[in-house]
Amino acid sequence: MQFTLEDITADEVERRMAVYGPLADTVRDLIDAVIRTEVDETVVTEANARLTAVVESLRANQIDGAFGVRHTAEGIGMPWGNAVIGLRNAIAPPLQVLKHPDGLVTADFTLGAAYEGPPGCVHGGVCAMLLDHVLGQAGSADDVPCYTGTLKMRYLRPTRLGPLHAEAIITEREGRKKIVRGAISDADGETVTAEGVFIVPKDWAGVMPESARIPPR
Numbered sequence: 001m002q003f004t005l006e007d008i009t010a011d012e013v014e015r016r017m018a019v020y021g022p023l024a025d026t027v028r029d030l031i032d033a034v035i036r037t038e039v040d041e042t043v044v045t046e047a048n049a050r051l052t053a054v055v056e057s058l059r060a061n062q063i064d065g066a067f068g069v070r071h072t073a074e075g076i077g078m079p080w081g082n083a084v085i086g087l088r089n090a091i092a093p094p095l096q097v098l099k100h101p102d103g104l105v106t107a108d109f110t111l112g113a114a115y116e117g118p119p120g121c122v123h124g125g126v127c128a129m130l131l132d133h134v135l136g137q138a139g140s141a142d143d144v145p146c147y148t149g150t151l152k153m154r155y156l157r158p159t160r161l162g163p164l165h166a167e168a169i170i171t172e173r174e175g176r177k178k179i180v181r182g183a184i185s186d187a188d189g190e191t192v193t194a195e196g197v198f199i200v201p202k203d204w205a206g207v208m209p210e211s212a213r214i215p216p217r
């Protein structure tokens with residue numbers, strides 16, 4: 001598991017974000033439209049043909065495997081394939097995780113039809129995925145990265161699709177272990193809480209160069 005240096009300027013990062021961000025946004029919109037459309041089936045079949053051509057055009061030149069976690073020499077993170085925050089990943093909501101001076105990390109986001117489990121509600125596995133990430137970023141907010149070892153969820157009540165908030169913070173440390181707690185909330189309060197044991201890998205300094213230790217934006 002290696003982080004990849006991509007030696008480009010901050011301006012070039014911004015330029016690429018302006019190109020790929022809107023593409024992923026459109027695909028996110030497409031996912032929602034595919035779930036909710038009620039148009040005539042001939043329109044659906046035509047749309048599929050057009051989309052198949054678009055996929056073919058994008059695959060004309062592509063990398064092998066996943067995007068990886070890239071960073072610039074200045075430490076700008078580009079985790080653009082990430083399932084939760086990936087700029088180029090239309091499956092990701094994507095969360096914009098903010099790091100506060102006291103170590104709290106927060107994210108405000110909206111989940112629509114693509115994240116449904118029980119009717120009108122967020123899939124429990126999606127809640128776990130989002131909290132795994134938010135707790136993971138809180139665990140790494142001290143710039144010492146950690147991986148999820150154990151993650152315990154408590155689903156207090158159904159989480160309705162719509163605007164949501166997530167937050168997490170390190171509450172205890174013991175050697176290489178950090179205990180991180182967090183929750184997803186709606187306008188009426190917490191719907192899911194999580195507690196995780198996050199572990200700093202023994203050789204983290206070896207797998208993660210100094211320039212990659214600035215948390216991704």
Ligand SMILES: CCCCCCCCCC(=O)SCCNC(=O)CCNC(=O)[C@H](O)C(C)(C)COP(=O)(O)OP(=O)(O)OC[C@H]1O[C@@H](n2cnc3c(N)ncnc32)[C@H](O)[C@@H]1OP(=O)(O)O
Nearest residue numbers: 132133136137140145146147148149150175197199201202
């Ligand atoms: C550098 C990356 C930064 C990015 C941060 C973003 C995070 C996003 C969240 C994720 O999705 S992370 C991906 C999901 N997690 C993984 O893939 C982790 C896979 N597991 C591992 O790589 C290793 O098992 C792990 C690094 C977690 C631990 O291996 P170690 O060999 O370092 O553990 P070791 O056996 O030396 O035990 C160290 C301590 O941790 C404890 N421990 C080990 N595994 C544990 C576990 N799974 N759960 C709870 N505690 C655990 C262990 O009991 C011990 O406690 P004590 O010091 O008190 O004795």
